[in-house]
Amino acid sequence: MFQRLLLRYYRVVASVYLYNEYRGYTELERLLAAVKHKFPEEAAFIEAVEKHTEDERKHYRMFKHYFEANGINPLAVEWSSGYVDRFVKLIFRKKLDELDTGAIIENDKLFFKLCRLVMMTEFRGMKQIDGLLRSSLIRRNSELLRIFRIVERDEPSHCYPYQQWLQSRGSHEPGLRERLTDLWVHYSLILLKFPVLFLNPFQPRLERFPA
Ligand SMILES: [Fe+2]
Ligand SMILES: [Fe+2]
Structure with a gap:
């Protein structure tokens, strides 16, 4: 019984990460294109955003590989379990897909806001990883532990x-x-969304990976 609950827990954690990494890198691809277009002379910043995008894509692939290697389907996680989705919705009053990065970058105030949002998302991610790496449940799973150590680095x-x-x-x-x-976004994910994903036996599975 405990083993089954533990496997469910890993599945939920990895599914939430898979979704968030995917949303992260696809949004960063758009940001990167906008930065290159607007600030072509800012080589260091472009390089940093490029590295950031590549890292998040790599994280996505690591979680995807985790599911494939273990022969399990991820749970289908909807936008309300996405940290960035909900953060953008509350700050910009728009769905992530509707965020016009090209227009935002033309306006200093809006672009600063977006930079703060990305920065806070990353700070939150660091705290989250720190907690997971200290969790005795995660430490029992060598594959997830390895992935989280790379993310931490x-x-x-x-x-x-x-x-x-x-x-x-x-x-x-x-x-x-x-x-x-x-x-609010962080605690509502942990205290409301996560338990629902964990406890709902009818939570749909992801039929195919988004990328
Ligand atoms: Fe990541
Ligand atoms: Fe990150």
Whole structure:
């Protein structure tokens, strides 16, 4: 019984990560294209966003491989279990797919907002990984542990370029509303969404990987 619950737990954690990494790198691909177009001379920043995009794509592939190697289907996770989806929805009042990155980058205020959002997502991701690596349940699963260690190693390089961008242009760090939104999204995922995915026996499975 415990073993079954444990496997379910791993499946939920890996499914939520699979979804979030996918949403992350596909959104970053759009951001990267917009940055290259608007700031072609900012080589260091472009390189940082490029590396960030590649890392998130790699994370997605690691989780995909985890499912394939173990012959299990991920759970179909909807946008309401996506950290970035919900963060964008609350901050920009738009669905992630409808976010017009090309238009945002044309407006300093909006672009700063987007940089803060990406930066906060990464800080949240670092805290999350820290907790998972200390979890005795995760430590029993050598494959997931290996994946999370790679994610942990990659994470710090992700948030700082956006933070530097903001600092070098005199923009402020995240404000109260943004910090509260981050907390709300995080805790509602952990306390509301995650238990539903874990407990719902009818949660649909993902029929095929998005990429
Ligand atoms: Fe990631
Ligand atoms: Fe990241």
